[in-house]
Amino acid sequence: METKLTVREQVLDHAITLMMLRGYNGFSYRDLSELVGVKTSSIHYYFPSKDDLVLEAVNQYSGEVMRALQTVDPALPANEKLTRYTRMFGKTLGDGDQICLCGMLAADIGTLPETVREAVQAFFRANESWLAKVLAQGVEEGTLVARGKPESAARTLFAALQGSVLASRLFHTKARLEDVEATWKAVP
Template sequence: MEPTTTVREQILDHAITLIMLRGYNGFSYRDLSSLVGVKTSSIHYYFPSKDDLVLEAVNAYSNEVLGALHGINASLAADTKLSKYAKLFGRTLGDGNQICLCGMLAADIESLPDNIRQAVQAFFKANENWLAKVLAQGVQEGTLAVNGKPENAARALYAAFQGSVLASRLFHTKARLEDVEATVRIAR
């Protein structure tokens, strides 16, 4: 039997999904109200402003994704770690209509307050740092090809992963995501 989710958790879960589908400006408390079955005043009780809700959504999403990253076995070969990372992005796509919450918010960054901007930047940096370590390991093992410093390659690779979910959504195929992973893998 699944544990019952609270109204607050339901609001947050639906907000995360709506942001991934429509972005910051693509949903309202009225949308959440109809999805959760509560009045908008109840949503304001838990999240006084939309910015409060979005910051909480970024933090919850970041914790989940970064927790999954840290759950990847450190003793695995770098190319295997990268494959698992690519699968995380694939799960983000869902049915092919969602993109990374922080990637979606990055597109709206100029209309967001500094605390949300900093949370989104921290998410990007955490992913880039993890990828840099994996790329450095892959170079050492001879399983991944990297041009230049692993830190620079990690930023480019992360940007490619973010772009691939946009293109995958546009073309309704996860092949774009698979193409990104293939660019650094050494053929055996």
């Protein structure tokens, strides 16, 4: 039996999708009211301001990504962990028309309130931290290649992954994302 989403959950889900497609400035409460089928005043009941809504959307999205990372088996070799991570990025692309919520919001950083900016930065740091551990493991195993310290290599890799989803969206192909993953794998 399917569980029906509450109005609040529907608003959040649609807000996340719209931001992944259009960014922070590319949607309004009117858009959400039409999608959910409620008055904008109902949305304001749950989220008094757009900043409140966006912060909650970032927290929900970030939590989902972090929970997904926790499901990656720690016993896997690092190159397989990186493959799973890259697949997660690929799922974010959907039909090729949306990108990572926090990547999209990072492009809008100049118009974001401080609380949202801090939440997006925390998302980036958490992903970079996870990747640094995977890269360090991979270098030790000989399954991944990383130059320099794992932390700086992880920042470079995460930036490349974020950029690859932009290019994948632009060219309507996930090959750009796959190219980034292949760059970090050691030649057997």
